[in-house]
Amino acid sequence: MSQAFTVGQEMTHLVGDPECPECPEEYPEQCRCGGLIHAASGEIDPAGDEVPITGCDRCGRSEDEAFSPES
Numbered sequence: 584m585s586q587a588f589t590v591g592q593e594m595t596h597l598v599g600d601p602e603c604p605e606c607p608e609e610y611p612e613q614c615r616c617g618g619l620i621h622a623a624s625g626e627i628d629p630a631g632d633e634v635p636i637t638g639c640d641r642c643g644r645s646e647d648e649a650f651s652p653e654s
């Protein structure tokens with residue numbers, strides 16, 4: 584039984600499931616920590632583009648944090 588994981592308002596993402604049923608297409612993504620980055624529907628920015636809320640099921644980083652260079 585997979586453990587549930589919360590991303591944004593969605594509380595039913597599945598930890599460690601590469602075919603998480605709650606994630607949109609192209610997610611989850613592999614995080615550099617070895618976990619999976621899930622995505623939930625987020626807000627619409629002023630340009631009208633949807634900005635997904637992302638979070639790793641292991642380290643908790645967002646997609647932006649996970650792929651930006653270590654500072």
Ligand SMILES: [Zn+2]
Nearest residue numbers: 596603606621
């Ligand atoms: Zn997910």
Ligand SMILES: [Zn+2]
Nearest residue numbers: 614616639642
């Ligand atoms: Zn991670």
